[in-house]
Amino acid sequence: MSEHADRSEPDVAAAPASAAVTPADAADAARLVAFGLQPKVQPARDQEYAELLRRYREDSPFARLADAVAAGLGLVVLEVSPRAGMAVTAAEDSVFAVRMGDYARRTSADGSDRFLHGLAHLAVAAMAFPRPEDLADDGYIGRVTVNGVDTFVRQACRRLEERAEEHGENTDPATDAPGLEAAWRVWARRSATGATKDARRLAGSTTGIVGKAAAFLTDSGFLQRTGDDHGGTYRTTARYQLQVRDMAGTAALAELLELGVVPVTDGTPTLLPAEDTDASELVADAGLPFHS
Amino acid sequence: MSDRGPSLCTVTSPASTDSVPPQLSAGPRPAPGPAADEGLARRLRALACTAPLHDLDVRKANLAGEYTVYGMAEVALAAIDLVTLNMDFDTGADHDQIVARLIPRIAAQAPQRPVVEHERVARWVLENLINVGSVDRGFRAIYGTFTPDGSYVRRDYDFKLIEEVPGPGGTVYLRTTDEAVNVLVGALDTDVTSAQIAAEVKLEVLINRGRLADAQLAAEQARYRTVQYSETLRRALDATRRNVRAVDWLNSVPDMIAEALDHVADRYRHENAILTNIRKARDETEDAEHKRRAAELVDIVKDCIRRHTQLQSRLLEAGPLFRAEQDRQAFATPMVSSGIDLYGHLVAPVLPLPLEQAVRVTDAFFARGTGLRTPASVRVGDLVDILLTPPAEREHLGAEMPEPDLIATPDDSRFSEEQLASATRLLDLPADAPRRLSGLLAEARRKDPELPYLVALLAVHAASPAVGTAYRQGEEKLLFAVDDGTELDDPEFGGADLIVGTALLDSAGMAADRTEAA
Numbered sequence: 117m118s119e120h121a122d123r124s125e126p127d128v129a130a131a132p133a134s135a136a137v138t139p140a141d142a143a144d145a146a147r148l149v150a151f152g153l154q155p156k157v158q159p160a161r162d163q164e165y166a167e168l169l170r171r172y173r174e175d176s177p178f179a180r181l182a183d184a185v186a187a188g189l190g191l192v193v194l195e196v197s198p199r200a201g202m203a204v205t206a207a208e209d210s211v212f213a214v215r216m217g218d219y220a221r222r223t224s225a226d227g228s229d230r231f232l233h234g235l236a237h238l239a240v241a242a243m244a245f246p247r248p249e250d251l252a253d254d255g256y257i258g259r260v261t262v263n264g265v266d267t268f269v270r271q272a273c274r275r276l277e278e279r280a281e282e283h284g285e286n287t288d289p290a291t292d293a294p295g296l297e298a299a300w301r302v303w304a305r306r307s308a309t310g311a312t313k314d315a316r317r318l319a320g321s322t323t324g325i326v327g328k329a330a331a332f333l334t335d336s337g338f339l340q341r342t343g344d345d346h347g348g349t350y351r352t353t354a355r356y357q358l359q360v361r362d363m364a365g366t367a368a369l370a371e372l373l374e375l376g377v378v379p380v381t382d383g384t385p386t387l388l389p390a391e392d393t394d395a396s397e398l399v400a401d402a403g404l405p406f407h408s
Numbered sequence: 409m410s411d412r413g414p415s416l417c418t419v420t421s422p423a424s425t426d427s428v429p430p431q432l433s434a435g436p437r438p439a440p441g442p443a444a445d446e447g448l449a450r451r452l453r454a455l456a457c458t459a460p461l462h463d464l465d466v467r468k469a470n471l472a473g474e475y476t477v478y479g480m481a482e483v484a485l486a487a488i489d490l491v492t493l494n495m496d497f498d499t500g501a502d503h504d505q506i507v508a509r510l511i512p513r514i515a516a517q518a519p520q521r522p523v524v525e526h527e528r529v530a531r532w533v534l535e536n537l538i539n540v541g542s543v544d545r546g547f548r549a550i551y552g553t554f555t556p557d558g559s560y561v562r563r564d565y566d567f568k569l570i571e572e573v574p575g576p577g578g579t580v581y582l583r584t585t586d587e588a589v590n591v592l593v594g595a596l597d598t599d600v601t602s603a604q605i606a607a608e609v610k611l612e613v614l615i616n617r618g619r620l621a622d623a624q625l626a627a628e629q630a631r632y633r634t635v636q637y638s639e640t641l642r643r644a645l646d647a648t649r650r651n652v653r654a655v656d657w658l659n660s661v662p663d664m665i666a667e668a669l670d671h672v673a674d675r676y677r678h679e680n681a682i683l684t685n686i687r688k689a690r691d692e693t694e695d696a697e698h699k700r701r702a703a704e705l706v707d708i709v710k711d712c713i714r715r716h717t718q719l720q721s722r723l724l725e726a727g728p729l730f731r732a733e734q735d736r737q738a739f740a741t742p743m744v745s746s747g748i749d750l751y752g753h754l755v756a757p758v759l760p761l762p763l764e765q766a767v768r769v770t771d772a773f774f775a776r777g778t779g780l781r782t783p784a785s786v787r788v789g790d791l792v793d794i795l796l797t798p799p800a801e802r803e804h805l806g807a808e809m810p811e812p813d814l815i816a817t818p819d820d821s822r823f824s825e826e827q828l829a830s831a832t833r834l835l836d837l838p839a840d841a842p843r844r845l846s847g848l849l850a851e852a853r854r855k856d857p858e859l860p861y862l863v864a865l866l867a868v869h870a871a872s873p874a875v876g877t878a879y880r881q882g883e884e885k886l887l888f889a890v891d892d893g894t895e896l897d898d899p900e901f902g903g904a905d906l907i908v909g910t911a912l913l914d915s916a917g918m919a920a921d922r923t924e925a926a
Binding site: 153154155191204205206208210211212213214216218219227228230231233234235237238239241242245246247248251263266269272273276286288289290291292294295296297298299300301302303305306307308309310311320321323332333336337338346347355359360361363364365366367368369370371372375377379 | 449503538540543544545546550551553561562563564565566568571572573574580748749750751752753754755756757758759760761762763764765766767768769770771772773774775776777778779780781782783
């Protein structure tokens with residue numbers, strides 16, 4: 117039932133032949149797209165929205181019209197359903213797309229800050245949907261906390277640090293080539309938090325960066341804030357799942373493949389890569405007392 | 409990387425860049441092997457960790473004010489000690505508490521200076537150990553090594569001494585890093601477990617020989633190690649909570665927990681034995697100084713035992729935690745896989761990539777993972793208005809309070825102040841001459857027809873006097889009323905003709921009783 121915009125475009129030409137489109141229909145279709153542009157409006161709480169959704173699902177010429185309106189605005193329709201509403205997202209060059217430079221200052225000039233903000237978004241998604249099944253299960257609601265995301269990334273970084281140490285690698289980057297520094301080091305050396313004069317979160321710290329990502333995703337209607345514990349706790353919405361599954365995950369994976377990195381998994385859903393899971397690495401962690 | 413500048417450690421960078429090249433140009437290079445170089449690199453990094461401490465003493469001369477009397481490196485080491493010892497299992501050390509505990513030492517260095525200055529020094533040292541000015545809040549040293557192919561590479565070494573970690577409720581706590589603990593304890597490449605055993609054996613020997621000063625040192629070192637253990641274990645348990653399958657729960661983790669429990673039991677026995685020994689030493693020794701030292705040692709060992717107990721309770725929680733997580737994660741209905749494992753396919757492969765490449769992947773995720781923003785459209789007319797509007801003045805005291813509109817409430821009291829005064833006067837009876845209520849009422853009626861009501865009210869109220877309150881407030885006398893069965897004969901009131909009198913309270917005696925009871 118998730119109608120993809122570019123797939124529906126050829127149908128638009130055929131639509132006038134089957135049913136005459138009145139300006140009123142076009143207005144309704146545009147209104148439905150407008151609802152989709154307000155991600156925080158929930159269909160269950162707005163009768164007009166729910167009515168338009170019902171019409172989209174039952175009246176296929178109307179559905180094509182709405183898809184065409186969305187496509188013309190530079191939007192991609194992810195799903196139209198009572199739970200997610202009119203889930204639309206910005207196409208790459210659309211006016212609705214979010215640009216990193218608008219998202220956070222310093223990111224255009226500073227490669228490491230740009231990376232940290234991007235990784236924060238990736239890590240929030242990875243924590244929200246820790247297993248592939250969670251991403252596939254429409255009924256799954258993920259829960260994330262800001263501090264939890266930071267700890268999770270740090271843990272992964274520490275593992276890489278330990279592995280590098282085991283191999284006797286010197287991971288300190290060359291002074292004149294900061295771009296060659298291993299990515300995990302950038303996160304690991306940024307401080308997790310910091311005291312500020314006005315008791316707010318230090319914006320440049322990793323919890324500050326994750327907190328910003330979570331707040332931004334909340335504004336996008338992707339997360340809902342549920343509490344203040346652990347730096348802020350959030351739960352995911354259906355839209356976020358769609359966005360990550362159908363858009364962000366595949367796009368990032370494609371980019372990774374283009375870089376020549378082929379993530380190898382053995383087909384079974386693994387939360388973490390298997391080679392990271394043995395307890396022997398815990399020994400390297402500055403010496404657990406139980407391995408003498 | 410614009411944060412390069414501020415996070416440069418000012419002392420170390422000039423030293424390493426200047427000194428290395430001349431050495432190399434002197435004569436033919438002996439082509440040092442990578443193995444020899446690795447040891448050198450390790451020592452260079454260890455050396456770099458001490459640089460921020462030296463740096464403090466160098467830079468104190470630049471501070472506004474005469475701060476050269478203070479031994480900044482000493483204060484810094486003391487601060488690292490304090491943070492290490494105050495690190496708990498879950499959180500870390502409290503910033504203000506550390507400052508407060510540093511002050512006595514700083515005050516001892518310059519007793520004639522004001523306390524405000526001492527506090528400023530403590531804060532300055534602590535902030536410099538965190539390196540508040542840099543975006544990473546850490547230090548960077550530059551050193552050079554030879555790569556296996558013989559070329560010379562200059563590398564950045566980033567490290568922290570004290571880091572800020574989030575605590576419960578959004579607070580920020582301090583923790584010492586492994587680097588700092590290693591610098592402090594001064595054992596860079598030793599095995600932790602054997603070091604602890606060695607320290608404890610040493611302690612026992614020392615106690616047997618009665619050398620308590622050294623024993624205290626050894627016990628404190630043992631405690632540093634214990635803190636380090638707890639820290640490591642906390643991280644291991646966090647990993648378990650996050651992901652059941654990440655840890656081998658069939659063999660290695662149960663083995664690990666069993667070993668850890670053995671370890672705790674062993675240490676517990678060991679330290680209890682030490683405790684008994686020192687207590688004996690404390691009680692038997694004649695020398696006052698020895699007695700004091702032994703008492704301090706008892707405290708330290710007690711603290712060690714407390715930390716072991718904490719470790720043990722965490723170990724016991726691990727099993728139930730696993731089973732709960734297992735239920736949650738493994739026994740759910742199997743779902744069709746979407747094909748993308750966000751961690752396995754994206755996060756894990758991205759992290760080891762060089763920054764230049766990794767940023768392409770995260771950018772791709774960001775661009776498609778953030779959803780949409782409706783762009784704000786500007787109308788020039790609004791813009792003009794906005795630009796011409798003077799900025800709202802922010803009042804220092806906040807918004808002006810509206811003047812409250814007060815309405816005079818009608819005085820609806822049944823009795824006036826004068827009536828109350830005359831009733832009180834009437835009831836101010838001598839202690840040895842109680843009166844009948846009937847007589848009081850008759851006298852009141854002669855003064856004012858309304859007064860008997862008030863007198864009756866007060867008398868009835870006095871039938872159950874608040875003795876306890878009067879006692880607590882230290883009253884000297886108390887109005888009371890007693891019913892002896894006589895019927896009241898009055899035109900307006902009915903009931904018992906109460907005997908109204910004044911009881912004297914022994915306030916001085918009561919005060920004495922109170923202090924005794926307390």
